[in-house]
Amino acid sequence: MAGQTWLVLGASSALGRAFARRAAREGAQLLLAGRDTADLADMAADLRTRFNAEAEVLAFDAVSPAGHDALALRLGAVREPNILLAFAVMPLQAALERRPEQAAAVIGTNLAGAASVMLRLLPVLEEKPGARVVVIGSVAGDRGRPRNYVYGASKAGLHALVSGYRGRLHRAGVSVTLVKAGPFDSGMTFARTDLRGIATTEAVADSCWRAAQRRRNVIYSPTRWRWIMAAVRAIPEPLFKRLDL
Numbered sequence: 001m002a003g004q005t006w007l008v009l010g011a012s013s014a015l016g017r018a019f020a021r022r023a024a025r026e027g028a029q030l031l032l033a034g035r036d037t038a039d040l041a042d043m044a045a046d047l048r049t050r051f052n053a054e055a056e057v058l059a060f061d062a063v064s065p066a067g068h069d070a071l072a073l074r075l076g077a078v079r080e081p082n083i084l085l086a087f088a089v090m091p092l093q094a095a096l097e098r099r100p101e102q103a104a105a106v107i108g109t110n111l112a113g114a115a116s117v118m119l120r121l122l123p124v125l126e127e128k129p130g131a132r133v134v135v136i137g138s139v140a141g142d143r144g145r146p147r148n149y150v151y152g153a154s155k156a157g158l159h160a161l162v163s164g165y166r167g168r169l170h171r172a173g174v175s176v177t178l179v180k181a182g183p184f185d186s187g188m189t190f191a192r193t194d195l196r197g198i199a200t201t202e203a204v205a206d207s208c209w210r211a212a213q214r215r216r217n218v219i220y221s222p223t224r225w226r227w228i229m230a231a232v233r234a235i236p237e238p239l240f241k242r243l244d245l
């Protein structure tokens with residue numbers, strides 16, 4: 001594990017930070033990619049101090065594909081690269097219904113942005129057998145709900161993207177793990193007073209780390225969401241459309 005290098009896309013996210021600390025504790029090197037490079041420089045300094053980790057900052061905006069080439073170039077120079085994709089936006093559904101033009105930004109960041117950077121990194125990964133990719137999906141992508149259906153649609157699309165990407169990279173010896181996360185404690189859920197029993201970010205980061213090391217295909221985190229979503233998916237549509245979910 002000491003030889004692993006992790007490129008964290010969306011490193012300033014709550015999950016990206018927790019995952020970076022987890023990886024640094026294991027002796028991994030970090031490439032912290034995000035929009036606020038000053039903030040990420042502080043994060044890199046913290047990782048160096050706490051864990052004696054090597055940490056470098058890279059500028060990354062999911063909706064600026066022109067910048068994705070530089071990431072590919074940097075990753076190509078890494079011996080054992082691994083990637084965590086942990087960026088997304090999730091405005092409240094009611095806000096999107098008031099301003100429908102913002103729906104395109106949700107899909108643009110969470111799905112089109114992910115597709116852009118993943119495709120840009122594909123040729124690099126093909127040359128790096130043993131690499132691991134972890135993408136953070138969501139239980140919201142398993143079935144569209146009235147309270148969150150634009151974000152859910154972006155994640156459903158992401159899940160399909162990841163499935164194809166996994167098959168595409170399988171022969172190259174690269175594992176691609178989809179983590180379907182349930183709600184956890186972050187800025188994204190800060191205003192969501194309707195959520196009960198949400199997980200800690202550290203617990204989800206830990207399951208991402210373990211799933212990556214085991215090269216799992218798809219996991220739910222926390223695990224109980226596998227059974228919850230199996231039940232939700234089984235609800236017949238005539239009933240589902242009547243539920244205020």
Ligand SMILES: NC(=O)c1ccc[n+]([C@@H]2O[C@H](COP(=O)([O-])OP(=O)(O)OC[C@H]3O[C@@H](n4cnc5c(N)ncnc54)[C@H](OP(=O)(O)O)[C@@H]3O)[C@@H](O)[C@H]2O)c1
Pocket residue numbers: 009010011012013014015016034035036060061062063085086087088089109113136137138139180181182183184185186187188189
């Ligand atoms: N929190 C939950 O309950 C939950 C549940 C299921 C799945 N997830 C998923 O888990 C992942 C991490 O979530 P989180 O709650 O930890 O996130 P978060 O703390 O809300 O942070 C969101 C991150 O996305 C980044 N981002 C937004 N737009 C971007 C863009 N155009 N380019 C690059 N980065 C951009 C933000 O960067 P800036 O700092 O520059 O704004 C920030 O780092 C996401 O994929 C999310 O969908 C979260």
